[in-house]
Amino acid sequence: MRHTLSTLTALLLCSSSFAADWDGLAVPADAGDGKTWQLQSSLSDDFSYSAPAEGKSQAFYERWSEGFINAWQGPGLTDYHNPNSRVENGELVITATRKAGTNEVYTGAIHTNESVQYPVYIETSSKIMDQVLANAVWMLSSDSTQEIDIVEAYGSSRADQTWFAERMHLAHHVFIRDPFQDYQPKDAGAWYADGRLWREQYSRVGVYWRDPWHLEYYIDGQLVRTVSGVDMIDPYNYTNGLGLSKPMQIIVDAEDQDWRSDNGILATDAELSDTSKNQFYVDWIRVYKPVADNGDDDGGNGNGGDNSAATIETNFADFISTGKEGTSVAGDMVTGFNPSGSGNINYNTIGDWAEYSINLPEAGQYRVELDTASTVASGLGADISIDDVYVGRIELQQTGGWESYQTFSLNDALTIGAGSHTVRIQSAGSAEWQWNGNSIRFVKVSESTDTSGDSNATAQPVTIEAESFVRTDGPYDGFQTYTQNGVGAINYNQRGDYAEYNFSVSAAGNYLFSAYTATPESGAALQVSIDGNAVATIDVASTGGWSNFAKTSASAGVALGAGSHTMTVKSAGNTTNTWEWNADRFELIPQ
Numbered sequence: 001m002r003h004t005l006s007t008l009t010a011l012l013l014c015s016s017s018f019a020a021d022w023d024g025l026a027v028p029a030d031a032g033d034g035k036t037w038q039l040q041s042s043l044s045d046d047f048s049y050s051a052p053a054e055g056k057s058q059a060f061y062e063r064w065s066e067g068f069i070n071a072w073q074g075p076g077l078t079d080y081h082n083p084n085s086r087v088e089n090g091e092l093v094i095t096a097t098r099k100a101g102t103n104e105v106y107t108g109a110i111h112t113n114e115s116v117q118y119p120v121y122i123e124t125s126s127k128i129m130d131q132v133l134a135n136a137v138w139m140l141s142s143d144s145t146q147e148i149d150i151v152e153a154y155g156s157s158r159a160d161q162t163w164f165a166e167r168m169h170l171a172h173h174v175f176i177r178d179p180f181q182d183y184q185p186k187d188a189g190a191w192y193a194d195g196r197l198w199r200e201q202y203s204r205v206g207v208y209w210r211d212p213w214h215l216e217y218y219i220d221g222q223l224v225r226t227v228s229g230v231d232m233i234d235p236y237n238y239t240n241g242l243g244l245s246k247p248m249q250i251i252v253d254a255e256d257q258d259w260r261s262d263n264g265i266l267a268t269d270a271e272l273s274d275t276s277k278n279q280f281y282v283d284w285i286r287v288y289k290p291v292a293d294n295g296d297d298d299g300g301n302g303n304g305g306d307n308s309a310a311t312i313e314t315n316f317a318d319f320i321s322t323g324k325e326g327t328s329v330a331g332d333m334v335t336g337f338n339p340s341g342s343g344n345i346n347y348n349t350i351g352d353w354a355e356y357s358i359n360l361p362e363a364g365q366y367r368v369e370l371d372t373a374s375t376v377a378s379g380l381g382a383d384i385s386i387d388d389v390y391v392g393r394i395e396l397q398q399t400g401g402w403e404s405y406q407t408f409s410l411n412d413a414l415t416i417g418a419g420s421h422t423v424r425i426q427s428a429g430s431a432e433w434q435w436n437g438n439s440i441r442f443v444k445v446s447e448s449t450d451t452s453g454d455s456n457a458t459a460q461p462v463t464i465e466a467e468s469f470v471r472t473d474g475p476y477d478g479f480q481t482y483t484q485n486g487v488g489a490i491n492y493n494q495r496g497d498y499a500e501y502n503f504s505v506s507a508a509g510n511y512l513f514s515a516y517t518a519t520p521e522s523g524a525a526l527q528v529s530i531d532g533n534a535v536a537t538i539d540v541a542s543t544g545g546w547s548n549f550a551k552t553s554a555s556a557g558v559a560l561g562a563g564s565h566t567m568t569v570k571s572a573g574n575t576t577n578t579w580e581w582n583a584d585r586f587e588l589i590p591q
Contacts, residue, residue, distance in 0.1 A: 021046040021090075021125070021284045028221045029121050029208035030443055031290040033311050037121065042114055043250065043287040051087035060087060064110045069140060069249050076258030077104045077266075084108035085252075092282040096133055096254050098272045105133065105267055109253035115142070116287060117247040123206030123218070124285045128155040130199050130277035132265050134255040137205075137282065139248035146239065146246045147173040148215065150207050154260075155199030157277075161265075167191040168198060168205060170217040170225050174238040185232055188471065188500070188566075189225050192217070202283055211407050212243025213397060223445060226367075228411045229395040232532070241377055241398050250287075254280050311444065312358060315343030316437030319354035320422075326351035329432045337437070346402070346436045353426035358442060360421065365413040365446045370425070371405045371438040372396050379431030384410065385424040389510045390556045392533030393428055396435055405438045411532030413445050415508060415561030459507040459590035464567070466490045466516075466583035469499035474570075476578070484547045487584060489518075491546065494578045498570035503588070505565065510557035511588040515540075515569070518549045519581040525573035526581065530558060531565055537572060540581045549584045557591045 027037045042063065051060035066082040074080045084095045085108030094108040116122070116139070128135035128151075137151040149171050154164040170192050173184045184190075196203070208216040213233050217225040227233065233243050256267060272278055322336030329349035337354045338347035345354070360366070368391075374380055380396035392410045399406045427434040467488040472478030474497030479490040490499070505511065513528055517540050524540040536554035543550045571580035 020044070020286070021048075022123075022286050025204075025221070027121055027123075027288055028206065028218045028223065029210075029216055030311070030445070031293075033313055033441070034293055035290040036293040037288040038291045040116070040120075040287040040289055043112055043116055044285060045092075046090070046284040046286075047087050047092050047282070048090055049087060053083040053086040057087075063112060063114075065113055066110055068109050068253075069111050069142065069251065070144075074107065074109070074253070075255055076261045077256040078254075079104045079106055080109040080253070081106035082108070085110050090283070092252060094129075094135070094252060094254050094280040094282070096129065096131055096256075096267065096272055096278045096280075098267075098269055103266075105256040105272065107133065107254040107256070109251065111252075112250040115247035115249050118209040118211055118244070119290055121206060121208045121288045122150055122250065122285070123204060124150060125202050125204050125283040126151055127202045127281045127283075128153045128199050129254065129280045130155050130157050130274075131254070131271060132156045132158070132161060132256075132260060132267055134257050134260075135280045136255060137250070137252050137285065139250055141246035141248050143177075143246070145175045145177060146244050146248065147175070148207060148209060148244060148248065149173075151205050153198045155197070157199070165197050165199060166195070167193045168203075168219070172215060172227070172233070172244060174234050174244070176238050181236070181238060183234065183236055183238055185227060186473070187232075192219065192224055194219070194224075202281075209244065212239075212245040213395075213406075213408060215244070226412060226532075228409050228532075230397065231395065232411060237378075243397060250285065252282055252285075312360060312442045314356055314358065314440050316345040316354070316425075316440060317343045318356065320357050322352070322354040324349075324351050325353065325426065332433075340436070344403075344436060344438050348427050348434045348436065350427055350429065350432050350434060352434070353424055356423045356425070356440065358421050358423045358440075360416060360418050360442060360444075362444070363416065363418045364444045366416050367409050367413045367441075367443045367445050368394070369407050369409045369439075369441040369443060370394055370396070371407050371441075372435040373399045373402055373405045373438070374433075374435040375400070375402060376431045376433055376435070379429040380435055381427070381429035382408075382435075383424075383426045383428040385426075385556070386414070386416065386421050386559060388422070388424075388556070389559045390535060391559055392535060396429075402436050405436075414533075414559065416442070416559075459505065459509040459511070461590065462503055462505055462511070462588040464501050464503050464586045464588075466499075466569075466585055469501050472497070472499040474498050489547075489549075489582055489584045491582045493571050493580045493582065495571050495573060495575065495580055497580070498568055501567045501569070501586070503565055503567060505560050505562055505588065507590075508560065508562045510591040511560050512553060512557045512591055513538075514551055514553040514587045514589065516549045516551055516584040516586070517581040518543045518545060518547055518584070519579075520545055521573075521575040521577070521579055521581070523574045523576070524571070524580045527570045527572040528554070529568040529570075530560070540573065546582050549582075560588070 049059035051057040152169040206218040317339035334347040337345040467481040476494035480492040
């Protein structure tokens with residue numbers, strides 16, 4: 001809590017109770033139907049006390065301990081040094097200085113005495129230092145295998161560091177410690193930018209850790225990033241199918257990270273001795289958990305979400321029709337979903353489906369959520385279609401019991417109009433026995449993002465040249481480009497390689513995806529995701545040569561809102577030699 005000495009301050013100091021800095025700031029995440037946000041006071045701190053650099057204070061030690069959560073002294077050239085943290089003037093201050101006689105950097109680090117576990121919302125207001133060092137508010141499990149970063153930013157004013165100074169890194173890690181493996185999402189959305197320089201102002205950054213497979217990131221109260229599902233949280237199964245599930249402690253520190261110092265990005269003595277540049281300020285940290293809403297006053301923060309936001313929920317058993325695609329599974333005596341009481345369904349095997357009538361009271365962007373339970377270790381999923389248009393797959397996970405329900409959702413919200421819709425949910429994946437279902441929810445997260453500015457715009461075909469990707473990567477280093485008879489295309493594409501493309505559509509509607517591909521191989525395939533949602537997996541037939549391009553299309557359209565989108569195209573076949581296909585272009589044709 002930053003203080004300005006005034007008559008008002010003096011009056012407050014005479015009071016027997018104090019208001020927190022965040023009073024009046026609603027929690028922006030949705031606590032859920034029938035729930036409200038409850039402040040976790042033992043983990044929340046507005047730093048309205050003093051704690052000197054050496055010795056600290058009793059008020060500090062009630063919540064915090066100095067240093068890291070174990071004996072580790074930090075990455076790279078970092079040396080955690082207790083006197084480099086203090087609380088004064090209503091703020092936590094983390095300082096970076098040179099360790100005398102070395103090239104190492106002393107930085108402050110503190111961590112919470114208690115751990116926290118999902119579902120939980122954690123938010124901080126902070127202002128980073130003008131250094132090449134990382135400034136961080138983050139969470140880590142006691143065995144250092146699971147990490148969620150809330151603030152991770154690099155604020156240096158050096159001209160060659162502007163790209164980093166303009167961005168907030170919104171990411172998480174899952175690790176295997178021996179032999180060491182580290183996964184973090186590397187999509188473009190992990191580096192958030194909105195035009196500000198993060199060193200120049202205090203910014204609110206929050207994370208809603210809703211469940212092991214879903215994170216939401218908020219900047220100044222606005223949702224800016226959602227990371228959800230196996231492909232984004234733990235695609236290599238480092239957590240053995242459990243996701244971000246372990247209790248974590250909150251850490252505040254600064255770091256001289258080796259991926260920067262090893263590349264010559266080093267803090268100078270002059271920078272580290274400049275008190276206008278070497279201090280990371282944290283105004284407050286607040287932590288909330290969702291609890292049943294019994295009408296109690298939690299100190300003015302309430303639900304904290306948008307109380308007018310629409311949440312439409314129905315039971316899995318309330319379908320209007322059910323059936324099965326594909327062959328029956330041994331032991332499954334029911335065709336389609338089986339109502340099992342209390343609104344749930346069971347006896348759900350691969351290919352079982354049901355349709356539901358969902359009435360949305362208002363148009364907007366909706367998050368689609370399913371509450372499911374399963375003891376099956378892998379191969380679980382649910383394909384979602386709305387009004388006969390496939391919109392994506394929800395990757396589901398083992399929950400530990402057939403009645404131990406957890407919430408899973410599509411990676412990104414969908415733009416959906418008001419009114420009645422037919423929603424089809426079909427079990428998908430590789431496992432024969434799938435999951436039990438409890439509830440289906442459509443949670444409105446914002447108004448429609450139609451940015452076309454013309455409600456009468458006509459849907460137009462979109463052509464995306466395959467060589468026009470904004471990013472490519474994969475186990476074989478992604479796509480390469482070439483020119484054949486004056487036509488640009490991509491090649492050197494092996495299984496798992498992918499590329500990302502940006503495109504816009506002029507009007508909301510249903511669009512059919514097609515690709516112009518060439519391959520002499522058998523068993524090739526491509527997978528398409530739009531805005532993080534898987535929309536199609538398409539078999540790519542042999543064309544007899546690497547430049548004999550032919551059109552192949554998805555079996556169903558995808559619903560798109562007007563405006564900008566991001567598409568990922570990934571090779572996903574089973575060719576004998578890992579080589580997949582070349583591509584000339586992709587199309588999205590209005591239906």
